[in-house]
Amino acid sequence: MDIAFVLYDEFTALDLIGPYEVLAGPDSVTPHFVAASRDTVVCDSGLPIRPTTTFAELTGPDVVVVPGSSQWRAALERTELTTWLAAVHPTTTWTASVCTGSTLLAKAGILADRPATTHWAVRDVLAELGAQVRTDRVVVDGDVITGAGVSAGIDMALLLAARMWGEDSAKLIQLALEYDPQPPFDSGSPDKAGPELAAAVREGVLPA
């Protein structure tokens, strides 16, 4: 099973590494880190990752995982990426996104009038791109699975693992990753965090 983890400059690392850690372990999986070229990609908070292949070389992945970016507007202009997504999606078993990655699927024509989720702050953008926006953490529609913001990729990938390999396998992976979350605060959604923090995130405010 060839799983393509998509890389591009300024993508959000955890969007991709959550699903990677859930999905890339089994011996049956060959993970590919695919980008427009083999040049090192730098994530939006500075992490440098080396692609192992390119869009031109990887033409038939079984599964594609597309991360989002804090620079999602710029990402939507990456036509090499969206053209590749449109080309490979018809033959994937699963096409997956995390966070604003769903806007890239939409731009590639994969979400036309289909239900999907995204980071809570860009739901209007996903709607403008033609998807039926859901506020769920994970949305499955046929061969497309989308996750909400950043950390939702872990939940998305566990559900995907269960669909591909069965629930017991997904539970085994969850235990190996000790995924028994205990957030020290309860501010993971705009409803819980309140309007002031939500406004700050929308405006791109970062602490310290």
Next chain:
Amino acid sequence: MDIAFVLYDEFTALDLIGPYEVLAGPDSVTPHFVAASRDTVVCDSGLPIRPTTTFAELTGPDVVVVPGSSQWRAALERTELTTWLAAVHPTTTWTASVCTGSTLLAKAGILADRPATTHWAVRDVLAELGAQVRTDRVVVDGDVITGAGVSAGIDMALLLAARMWGEDSAKLIQLALEYDPQPPFDSGSPDKAGPELAAAVREGVLPA
């Protein structure tokens, strides 16, 4: 603020990328990806990451974050790494670990008779290395903070962010990462998953 994210071959990516995503965003933070050399490091499920500096070059980080590895026995023999940890820890504000990373702190002499946590499957190893093993998801002891297995790094780092920058900043980061976890299954600890799955994880069984 210089934050050192420690890299070594076969480390577990999510151990490090969880804390990185929580801690590396603020403008006041300069993230460093530090390894024994600048050669590309390959994680235990295949992700290639490029170090930006070396142990020889980075001598005074404010914060150090040490990930674990599924190959934790081999990691304990990385004397360049543990020697560096022992050298820089006395001047850090915080020294942090995730998963079996705490066994590396112990090997470096940082956890002697101090409370700490680790991945549930290697608690006995951490005890043999001289730490007071706790089963908590996150343990704070003075300037040392340790997290349990893999995904616990996100919880650890949010608590660390709150200590460094205040609770409101940590909540803002949590909201930006949409960290409102909804695991599709409840098998994230050995108690919840049961003895069969726990035995399988201990034996290194992977699905599919």
